Amino acid sequence: MPANSMNMLLDVPLRISVQLGQTKMSVRQLLKLKKGKLVRLNRLSGEAVDVFVDGKLLAKGEVTVENNQICVRIGTIYSSSERFKHL
Numbered sequence: 001m002p003a004n005s006m007n008m009l010l011d012v013p014l015r016i017s018v019q020l021g022q023t024k025m026s027v028r029q030l031l032k033l034k035k036g037k038l039v040r041l042n043r044l045s046g047e048a049v050d051v052f053v054d055g056k057l058l059a060k061g062e063v064t065v066e067n068n069q070i071c072v073r074i075g076t077i078y079s080s081s082e083r084f085k086h087l
Contacts, residue, residue, distance in 0.1 A: 018061070018072050019050040048075055 021041025033039070043049070048060040051072060061072040 014053050015055075017052045017055075018063075019052065020063070021049075 021043035051059040060076040061074045
């Protein structure tokens with residue numbers, strides 16, 4: 001691949017998202033949600049979170065705060081075969 005083409009690929013924007021956890025609830029429970037109500041997730045405090053790139057699981061990380069901003073410290077980056085196991 002020519003260097004110019006590689007440089008173009010390096011500038012392609014990707015969406016990174018972090019999933020703290022999941023839960024299930026009925027429509028009735030969803031409609032009862034109000035400001036201040038807690039939604040319990042399937043993860044414990046301090047447990048690693050999932051890091052996705054364009055909707056695909058890439059890594060596990062730790063939620064942290066730096067300069068008053070929420071950040072994720074990457075812990076484990078999955079290989080392509082490991083990512084397939086987590087689908």
